[in-house]
Amino acid sequence: MSSTNEPVEISTRMPEGEWNPENLAELLLSYQQKLRDMGAPDDEIETLVETPEDGSAKVHVSWRRTGGQTFADLGRSTTAEAENSRGHGEAIPQGEATADSKGLGAVFGDADRSAIDEPPSSRPV
Template structure:
């Protein structure tokens, strides 16, 4: 029996205007990448999408796109 689950793993957040700067946003994205890699993701399997809204807020979604094959790198 295997515990492998091919579903994507996602880490996300939304921040309002004034809650973030470009520097803290970069640090947050790096920390999400680090967390996913600590779980076993390779850099190529990580997708990060950043969306800035019209009022100055930002949302970040970091996703580990897992392969359907548990033996894949």
């Protein structure tokens, strides 16, 4: 799995007169829920609200991802992983090919081959 750990951010600015404490709180909850629906754990959601002197409100909610999460990791997968599933427990050292990509698989291709079978690539520096 490749992950850049870039933050996911939702923000808006509301001019004076378009917000009040109740609808601002409702907006914050909806933004936080959108990030939760995307897989963000509560401890990785950051919320910032600014109310400058001009009477406006600036809302910024972000998911500071600290690692890769999958639906399976979060217990949200709808399909149970079979004990003998492809890639289960397999470690592919960087620069090495999988067993499926050698021999006839290298010549004719492997019908069951997927991106998970590719050796990991180095990350750009």
